[in-house]
Amino acid sequence: GINAEYGDHSEQTIFESEQQIISMSMSSDEKYCLLTLEKQGLLMIDIATGAYVRKFYGLVQKDYHLNAFFGGANEEFIVSGSEDHRVYVYRRNCSTPILRLDGHTSVVNCVCWNPVYTDCFVSGSDDANVRLWAPRLPSDDSECSSGTQV
Numbered sequence: 656g657i658n659a660e661y662g663d664h665s666e667q668t669i670f671e672s673e674q675q676i677i678s679m680s681m682s683s684d685e686k687y688c689l690l691t692l693e694k695q696g697l698l699m700i701d702i703a704t705g706a707y708v709r710k711f712y713g714l715v716q717k718d719y720h721l722n723a724f725f726g727g728a729n730e731e732f733i734v735s736g737s738e739d740h741r742v743y744v745y746r747r748n749c750s751t752p753i754l755r756l757d758g759h760t761s762v763v764n765c766v767c768w769n770p771v772y773t774d775c776f777v778s779g780s781d782d783a784n785v786r787l788w789a790p791r792l793p794s795d796d797s798e799c800s801s802g803t804q805v
Contacts, residue, residue: 669702669705670700670705672692674695675692676690676691676692676693677692677716677720677721678690678691678721678723679691680722680723680725681702682730685702687699687700687701687702687708687725688700688702689733691720691722691735694716696710696711696714696716697711697716697721698710699711699733699747710750712750713743713752714735714736714737714738714739714741714752715737719762719781720764721735721736721737721738721763722736722764723736724766724767725747725768726768726773727768727773728774730747731746731747732745732746734768735766736762736765736766736778736779737762738762740759740761740762740763740782741756741757741759741763742758742759742788743755744756756778756788758786759784759786760780760782761780761781762780763779763780764780765779772789774789774790775788
């Protein structure tokens with residue numbers, strides 16, 4: 656059982672915040688942690704050192720519980736909901752969003768990457784809708800763009 660597995664556990668504080676921690680998620684390589692902090696938005700910290708790595712700008716987080724997750728191929732992206740009814744997508748190494756996705760009519764508080772098809776994710780909102788986001792495929796008469804569109 657879980658008590659046997661964690662009976663002789665170790666623990667340490669890796670980060671202390673002056674603001675309430677609303678949500679958190681860890682990268683699969685266990686190197687980074689995303690934290691949504693009350694009225695401060697989304698931060699990434701280095702788990703080994705506890706050092707602040709990056710703040711992600713653009714999304715709105717004031718009063719609601721928002722989740723953010725690493726995802727995409729090699730977890731190079733971060734996706735988050737927002738109080739402005741949008742989904743925000745960031746490159747892991749950049750503080751500004753590469754995509755702001757419209758589609759919901761209320762706070763987007765849930766997001767989740769597809770673990771098999773890493774270019775797809777879903778978002779859930781207080782508008783009572785779950786939306787699937789996937790790359791837009793070019794039509795036969797259009798040219799492919801060099802960037803990735805979701």
